[in-house]
Amino acid sequence: MDTSRFFLPGILLLGLLASGASLLARAASPQATNNQAALARQSSITFVGTVSQVAASALSAVPKSPQTIVVRVDSVLKKPAAVSLKKGDTVTVEVKDPAAFPEGMQATFYTEGWIFGSGVAVKELGHSAPPSGGAAETAEKPVEQAPSGISDQDLQRLLATCDYVVIGRVTDVHPWTVPKSASPRYRTSEHSANWQEAVLQVQSVLKGPKVKKNKVVVRFPLSRDVAWVSAPKFEPGQQGIFILQKDEVSGTSVGGYKADVYTCLKPGDWLPMTEEPRVRSLLKNR
Amino acid sequence: MRALPGYPTRALALTVLVVTAGTVFGRGQSPTAVRAGVVAPAHAKVVDLIPASLSGETNQDSEPFLAVQVANPQVMVASAFTPNPISSTGNAPVYVSEDAGNTWVLSGITPVQRMTCDITHAMSIGENHPRGDLHAGTLACAASITLDESESDDVSSSAVMKVQSSRTNVDQPFVRALAFSNVDHIYIGLNDLGQSSGRTATVDVSLDGGASYKSYSIESRKTMGQDGPSVRPAVAPDNTVYAAFFGWRKFNGSMATSDVVVVRDDTGATGSHPFQALKDPSDKLPGRLVVKRVSIPWSNAPTLGQERIGSTLSIAVDPNNSSTVYVGWADRGRKGDIYTLHVRRSTDRGLTWSKSDLPHTTISNATNIALAVANNGTAGFLYQQLSGGRWVTHVVQSRDAFATIQDTILATVPADRPLGQFLPYLGDYDYLLAVGNEFRGVFCANNTPDRANFPQGVTYQRAADFNTRTLTDGSGNPVTISIDPFYFSIPVMP
Numbered sequence: 198m199d200t201s202r203f204f205l206p207g208i209l210l211l212g213l214l215a216s217g218a219s220l221l222a223r224a225a226s227p228q229a230t231n232n233q234a235a236l237a238r239q240s241s242i243t244f245v246g247t248v249s250q251v252a253a254s255a256l257s258a259v260p261k262s263p264q265t266i267v268v269r270v271d272s273v274l275k276k277p278a279a280v281s282l283k284k285g286d287t288v289t290v291e292v293k294d295p296a297a298f299p300e301g302m303q304a305t306f307y308t309e310g311w312i313f314g315s316g317v318a319v320k321e322l323g324h325s326a327p328p329s330g331g332a333a334e335t336a337e338k339p340v341e342q343a344p345s346g347i348s349d350q351d352l353q354r355l356l357a358t359c360d361y362v363v364i365g366r367v368t369d370v371h372p373w374t375v376p377k378s379a380s381p382r383y384r385t386s387e388h389s390a391n392w393q394e395a396v397l398q399v400q401s402v403l404k405g406p407k408v409k410k411n412k413v414v415v416r417f418p419l420s421r422d423v424a425w426v427s428a429p430k431f432e433p434g435q436q437g438i439f440i441l442q443k444d445e446v447s448g449t450s451v452g453g454y455k456a457d458v459y460t461c462l463k464p465g466d467w468l469p470m471t472e473e474p475r476v477r478s479l480l481k482n483r
Numbered sequence: 484m485r486a487l488p489g490y491p492t493r494a495l496a497l498t499v500l501v502v503t504a505g506t507v508f509g510r511g512q513s514p515t516a517v518r519a520g521v522v523a524p525a526h527a528k529v530v531d532l533i534p535a536s537l538s539g540e541t542n543q544d545s546e547p548f549l550a551v552q553v554a555n556p557q558v559m560v561a562s563a564f565t566p567n568p569i570s571s572t573g574n575a576p577v578y579v580s581e582d583a584g585n586t587w588v589l590s591g592i593t594p595v596q597r598m599t600c601d602i603t604h605a606m607s608i609g610e611n612h613p614r615g616d617l618h619a620g621t622l623a624c625a626a627s628i629t630l631d632e633s634e635s636d637d638v639s640s641s642a643v644m645k646v647q648s649s650r651t652n653v654d655q656p657f658v659r660a661l662a663f664s665n666v667d668h669i670y671i672g673l674n675d676l677g678q679s680s681g682r683t684a685t686v687d688v689s690l691d692g693g694a695s696y697k698s699y700s701i702e703s704r705k706t707m708g709q710d711g712p713s714v715r716p717a718v719a720p721d722n723t724v725y726a727a728f729f730g731w732r733k734f735n736g737s738m739a740t741s742d743v744v745v746v747r748d749d750t751g752a753t754g755s756h757p758f759q760a761l762k763d764p765s766d767k768l769p770g771r772l773v774v775k776r777v778s779i780p781w782s783n784a785p786t787l788g789q790e791r792i793g794s795t796l797s798i799a800v801d802p803n804n805s806s807t808v809y810v811g812w813a814d815r816g817r818k819g820d821i822y823t824l825h826v827r828r829s830t831d832r833g834l835t836w837s838k839s840d841l842p843h844t845t846i847s848n849a850t851n852i853a854l855a856v857a858n859n860g861t862a863g864f865l866y867q868q869l870s871g872g873r874w875v876t877h878v879v880q881s882r883d884a885f886a887t888i889q890d891t892i893l894a895t896v897p898a899d900r901p902l903g904q905f906l907p908y909l910g911d912y913d914y915l916l917a918v919g920n921e922f923r924g925v926f927c928a929n930n931t932p933d934r935a936n937f938p939q940g941v942t943y944q945r946a947a948d949f950n951t952r953t954l955t956d957g958s959g960n961p962v963t964i965s966i967d968p969f970y971f972s973i974p975v976m977p
Contacts, residue, residue: 388601424628
């Protein structure tokens with residue numbers, strides 16, 4: 198086949214594509230965008246603000262230092278519901294590179310909370326240029342509340358360290374009778390867990406090897422004590438995504454069931470089915 | 484909006500100086516108590532610890548504790564079941580004040596992730612650490628319960644505390660510390676559930692500022708398999724250390740038959756066999772039995788209002804006369820009572836104790852007893868009583884073993900709101916200590932901004948509108964009520 202007639206137009210097209218990509222890159226590099234997205238996920242408090250003082254602090258509990266600057270909030274993009282922060286407030290920011298923040302500079306600050314008093318002090322995780330359009334664009338807009346349940350970051354950590362992620366349904370719940378061999382470990386305390394066992398019919402395994410007879414036993418605390426308040430509680434018929442750890446709490450195998458025993462103790466270790474796409478996505482992107 | 488209720492409220496203060504004995508509060512807040520008294524405003528200061536920048540929070544910040552820097556009493560650390568406000572993986576926080584409790588900040592410095600499930604702490608003299616040398620005992624409750632014994636030599640630095648010792652399967656660490664010759668002695672009462680002997684009442688002792696700990700069982704008698712959760716040390720500057728605990732002799736799951744036991748050491752637990760100084764005449768074993776075989780209800784469910792019951796205990800020693808020591812506890816009391824407080828006193832280093840409760844100290848339907856003794860010998864007695872559908876927080880003072888008392892009501896709040904998120908609702912303890920000419924302490928209560936709930940007045944740091952009795956998030960949006968920790972100080976009776 199004679200390909201010469203495609204050669205010149207091909208080169209021209211490639212040239213156009215290359216210059217276009219270069220222009221796009223200058224507008225918003227994908228890498229920069231990815232970094233910002235990662236910072237946004239990682240940060241607990243994100244806001245657009247203008248540097249009002251350098252080497253200063255607006256909170257008496259935070260001594261001023263070359264690393265601390267005071268920033269006037271122009272708009273809040275993300276914060277936990279508990280945190281009081283709004284346009285016009287001042288925030289003390291411990292920055293990584295003070296030279297990058299001259300007075301009057303506006304930026305989007307990706308931060309983690311540090312000290313909470315009459316105002317907020319935060320530590321910079323990163324920053325970026327403010328949204329295009331300048332101050333007009335940073336007028337108050339709906340604030341993204343940090344997830345009240347579990348953030349992507351925390352969920353990713355759970356998924357990475359667990360033994361199993363399964364979708365299943367609870368078929369039975371009953372109290373766990375502590376074997377005599379383990380009873381010295383279960384003396385009376387206000388933190389006593391009141392262990393229960395949920396029998397789980399596994400419908401699909403998202404992480405981990407095949408489950409014997411598609412059945413696992415999940416041991417969980419029914420106690421309302423502060424130690425266990427965040428641990429998921431189960432009822433017969435309950436369906437969802439279970440993030441399971443091999444049981445290291447009791448140290449004993451369960452009587453009556455020829456099934457493996459797991460625990461599900463942390464907030465986020467059980468999720469409703471509506472979270473399936475997020476879990477699958479995070480598992481895929483591990 | 485910051486609200487600073489005015490002093491007119493204090494004109495209505497329920498501070499009462501009872502000049503005659505014979506009124507037993509155990510029968511309720513009898514009008515007799517008021518009729519016999521003389522109003523004596525105590526000028527208590529009460530401050531809600533939640534900072535303005537966390538005005539949107541709705542946590543159940545229960546079970547408070549307090550430490551005061553002796554060398555610089557402006558510096559204090561308080562704690563509660565307050566989670567890290569921004570992260571489930573961040574460090575559990577404490578409240579820090581550097582202005583004698585007028586303002587507080589929340590700083591995540593404990594070694595525990597997100598929230599402790601028990602925390603107590605103490606600051607010794609700290610002359611070399613003017614911003615607070617803090618020793619803490621924290622329980623982390625994840626898959627297992629882990630005790631960290633940790634230290635910060637500057638609570639204002641926001642650096643995470645350094646863990647000095649760690650172990651599992653213990654309960655209710657209760658920290659006291661005092662400096663002897665510029666070295667911090669630390670005494671941590673705890674219930675060591677790993678003790679195979681069943682003699683679980685234990686004091687962990689460090690004589691080197693926490694660099695090393697030795698663990699001593701202080702139970703010398705047979706138990707039903709364990710002692711009760713509360714083990715409370717009290718330290719006097721002359722090196723006398725007392726500890727009180729519940730010696731559980733029987734337990735059926737809902738009722739413990741318990742002795743209230745006090746041990747003593749006269750040399751700061753520096754000897755090889757500490758806490759043996761006090762023997763009971765009945766069996767010659769270490770540990771004086773203040774009362775024998777009392778019935779203590781155990782309920783890990785809402786029982787006293789929304790609060791659980793089972794183990795409230797306090798001990799306090801006169802700092803200038805270590806022969807005088809007070810112990811207080813709760814048991815079933817009379818038939819029909821749920822939980823009744825008692826206070827007894829010894830004036831001979833624990834050898835003998837008052838045969839019955841001190842006057843005005845038998846308090847029915849009450850919990851969270853905390854005792855302290857001021858430099859001038861005045862005894863302080865903090866407690867929370869369920870009365871008329873309200874949680875009423877009292878601090879009582881006396882110079883004469885509670886024959887005459889000054890009773891100050893710090894808070895009286897609805898007991899049915901907010902609904903409990905977990906147990907304990909208010910705490911398994913609160914705390915009182917003496918600092919110079921003040922009693923200082925912490926308690927937890929419903930945080931509705933209602934002046935009528937705080938007869939001594941109150942200061943909120945968090946956004947609150949006392950006219951509409953609503954909390955807001957700082958942007959004007961309403962915030963639901965919850966349990967907050969409150970700091971207070973009150974002058975010691977002259």
